[in-house]
Amino acid sequence: MSYSIGQVSKKLGITVDTIRYYDKSGILPFVKKNEIGRREFTDNDVHLMRTIICLKNAGVSVADISKFIDYRLQGDSTLNERYQLLEEHRKDLQQQITDLQDTMSYLKFKEWYYQTAVEAGTEEIHFVPNTNEVIPDLADEYSNHLKETGQVDEFQRFSNVKDYRNR
Amino acid sequence: MSYSIGQVSKKLGITVDTIRYYDKSGILPFVKKNEIGRREFTDNDVHLMRTIICLKNAGVSVADISKFIDYRLQGDSTLNERYQLLEEHRKDLQQQITDLQDTMSYLKFKEWYYQTAVEAGTEEIHFVPNTNEVIPDLADEYSNHLKETGQVDEFQRFSNVKDYRNR
DNA sequence: CCTTGTCCTGGAGCCGACTCCAGGATATAT
DNA sequence: ATATATCCTGGAGTCGGCTCCAGGACAAGG
Known part of the structure; x- marks a missing residue:
């Protein structure tokens, strides 16, 4: 149960180039590749990407999003940091x-x-x-x-x- | 009764470089220079610049603002065009x-x-x-x-x- | 087998909106 | 008279966020 980059592109309304650019920039470290090197997106990946796009819409830079994603990789110990980050950006957005x-x-x-x-x-x-x-x-x-x-x-x-x- | 570029910069909260950039880009054709080539801003100029900054805040590009300013230079015959332009950008902003x-x-x-x-x-x-x-x-x-x-x-x-x- | 479609990477190019010189003139304060 | 501040121009540099190749791999249909 996974999607190709093209399918995700349609699902999210952004180009494949943009998705690859995000991956290059390190904000999609969770996306895995199959045996022949193609990206395979799970439902959960797509879910996370929606959050990323939301942050982008809120005017958060790729660099800051990267920070958030890094925290996520570190697991539950960074829950509070992630909460703080979101709160900050929410105030910003307001x-x-x-x-x-x-x-x-x-x-x-x-x-x-x-x-x-x-x-x-x-x-x-x-x-x-x-x-x-x-x-x-x-x-x-x-x-x-x-x-x-x-x-x-x-x-x-x-x-x-x-x-x-x-x- | 006029202001130097530095004074206007402080008044409007943008840098002198930005003001010069705007002038270069053709959106400040109304700003005159004195004998020795320095810009002198009238109250009216400052007023107009506030409108320009407002449009910028609304996400209007320099190119589009330039269109608006060009219309203005053409006088009353373009009142309707200017109104239309503002309305469009207002919808956009909404x-x-x-x-x-x-x-x-x-x-x-x-x-x-x-x-x-x-x-x-x-x-x-x-x-x-x-x-x-x-x-x-x-x-x-x-x-x-x-x-x-x-x-x-x-x-x-x-x-x-x-x-x-x-x- | 060949065409068409989708995917890959690395790197170059682009665009808007600044931002920052270099090199030079004038103004103001002491 | 000298130092400091402010101004000028033209042009180069920066930065973020894409966007667009070139060159190549694999997959599926006719």
Whole structure:
């Protein structure tokens, strides 16, 4: 009951080259080869590779994943280290998500900026009269717009934290 | 009222080298130089650069940002194009966030896996007896655990969508 | 037997996004 | 006047994560 590299490639949605690259990089030490040198993946191997891909998706580098896999090879004595590592990366991931959500708020603000500009037919509605400068506290105007249309002002929080506003 | 490259670097939290790299890459065509060839950034320039950094944070490539900036130089006739571009990238970003949240669910599952293993002192509690194989429907057990402890089962949705489960 | 398909290795190439010079000009502080 | 800081350009180097050969082995179908 085992799979070839091509089958695993399809199963996991990554190329065979990528799988070989991972193996070269030492993060697939558990994958065994048969008599004629071909890789044979067990269900368990595939399972582990899903975890690896998950870590990769979380932005963990191949080098760090390698650390995790090394621990695994050492057995139960490293359970705690592995737990710590995962926790660290989970916190990291949480930060990433939060950052992206902030970016999203800003993008939405810019979308509002352009949507209103498109409606007006000109960007000038956002400029200080007779200049090419954007109105300094345009962000406040946007916040008002959010309030008026009954939307949650996630942007307020964001502009305080990040100082993305124009001062 | 203008800033040197060093001042902007501090203001935006990116290196002067990065700013020069952006300029070389053509995404800062609005930055002017003074008589002796030094860059002078206006408030408006800094404002625009925040937008650029926002797009970068959203995972937009320098090449794509360049497209946006080119449109901007063409004036009001491209307002709609710019709006479309932002919308596209916003959708993209939303997908990214959703993906990361899925990854987060899986990471939490793995954390549970290791926390319980640490408590038990061995990983074997998750194996099929007398093998080194992980219990096939361990994910269900985790779902139960979530239910029992009154947590929202974001994992269920996730495992259906992504087939990250072991079958 | 020959073709087609899948696999192997080692190593080169590529891409994006920086990052780091060398060599030179100007500015500021003492 | 000298030292230190900041700026400039052009171009080379780095790094991670693939991606793509070349050259060769074996397997299965017609």
